[in-house]
Amino acid sequence: MENCLLKREEWWLSINILSPTLPQRYIDRLSADLPERPEELFNSLDRALLPAANTIPANDSHGLGKVFMTRVIEEMWRLGRMQGGERYALLLFLKFQLEYLHVLKDGTKDYHRRRHESKEINLALADLLAEIRAKPTNIYIRSHYYRQNIPYFNAVAACRRLRKAMETFPCKHRGYHPDDDICIHKNLAAALHLLQKCAYAEVGSNVLRAVGKRLPKEISDHVREFVMLAEQVPMDPRVLVTTGNWGVGESRSAYSCPKLLIKKA
Numbered sequence: 228m229e230n231c232l233l234k235r236e237e238w239w240l241s242i243n244i245l246s247p248t249l250p251q252r253y254i255d256r257l258s259a260d261l262p263e264r265p266e267e268l269f270n271s272l273d274r275a276l277l278p279a280a281n282t283i284p285a286n287d288s289h290g291l292g293k294v295f296m297t298r299v300i301e302e303m304w305r306l307g308r309m310q311g312g313e314r315y316a317l318l319l320f321l322k323f324q325l326e327y328l329h330v331l332k333d334g335t336k337d338y339h340r341r342r343h344e345s346k347e348i349n350l351a352l353a354d355l356l357a358e359i360r361a362k363p364t365n366i367y368i369r370s371h372y373y374r375q376n377i378p379y380f381n382a383v384a385a386c387r388r389l390r391k392a393m394e395t396f397p398c399k400h401r402g403y404h405p406d407d408d409i410c411i412h413k414n415l416a417a418a419l420h421l422l423q424k425c426a427y428a429e430v431g432s433n434v435l436r437a438v439g440k441r442l443p444k445e446i447s448d449h450v451r452e453f454v455m456l457a458e459q460v461p462m463d464p465r466v467l468v469t470t471g472n473w474g475v476g477e478s479r480s481a482y483s484c485p486k487l488l489i490k491k492a
Contacts, residue, residue: 237262244271245279245302247294254298261305265312272302272319280327296344299323300351307355317380317422320352324418325392345414353421382426383458389419390459420466427464430454 239257242249262268276299283291299319307316328341328348393415434451442450455462 239271243275243279245275245295245298247279247283247291247298249298258305263309265306265309265315268302268306268309268312269315269318272306273322276319276322277326292340292344296347300348303348303351304355307359313359313379314381316355317352317382317385320348320418321385321388323348324415325388329392329414342414346417349417349421352418356421356425379429379432380422380425382422382429383460385422386419386426387459389415389422393419416466423460423464423466426458426460427455430458430460 239253239261242253244253244257262271279295279298283295303316303319303323306312306319309315324345328345431451434447434454438447438450452462
């Protein structure tokens with residue numbers, strides 16, 4: 228039966244390729260048989276993600292959540308390494324963050340588990356960004372915050388989605404110790420920090436490509452500022468700032484939870 232399935236054209240459409248119980252032999256075949264176009268692969272992953280997530284029990288004694296997390300990260304990397312797949316990798320990241328991680332089911336315990344998973348996929352995306360920027364074919368620009376190759380992720384649109392989620396998600400802040408603060412802002416701040424810096428660089432890159440050396444630097448800078456304003460990208464894209472002796476990242480007040488700000492006041 229399995230051999231018959233693997234012989235079918237586009238056999239992966241008949242199964243959930245993100246299922247945490249998917250046998251390893253199927254995963255091994257995916258690399259050779261998956262579509263070459265990143266949008267086709269993303270569409271398959273998009274359909275598979277939430278149904279696969281729903282198979283993970285609340286009392287996950289077999290570690291299916293960890294397996295699922297690993298599979299999502301693997302496919303995000305696969306998309307990011309495909310020709311033209313960078314923005315689809317980002318779309319998968321956003322779907323995982325916004326439609327799975329931040330739909331709480333089991334209160335505090337579920338929140339803290341998903342907060343850890345959020346950090347893990349943020350680190351994976353940061354590593355993927357670093358690898359893609361290192362490709363010599365990408366555009367090289369200089370900015371105030373970093374100098375590196377800038378791929379196109381459409382990070383501006385991604386930042387809008389994250390900020391909207393932070394504004395509309397029902398905050399469940401409670402308690403007096405930071406570890407007891409159940410708040411969507413804490414989970415999404417690191418992701419927004421990463422992507423807002425990426426958006427800042429993308430806008431600067433697009434302006435540089437558009438105006439080139441045809442305008443004086445002062446006018447080019449004004450054009451960039453107007454585009455930043457129109458795209459809702461702040462001139463200081465940082466969300467987290469280093470504080471304390473241990474260099475812990477803390478959200479700047481513009482991105483902090485309103486309830487936390489009220490409590491601190």
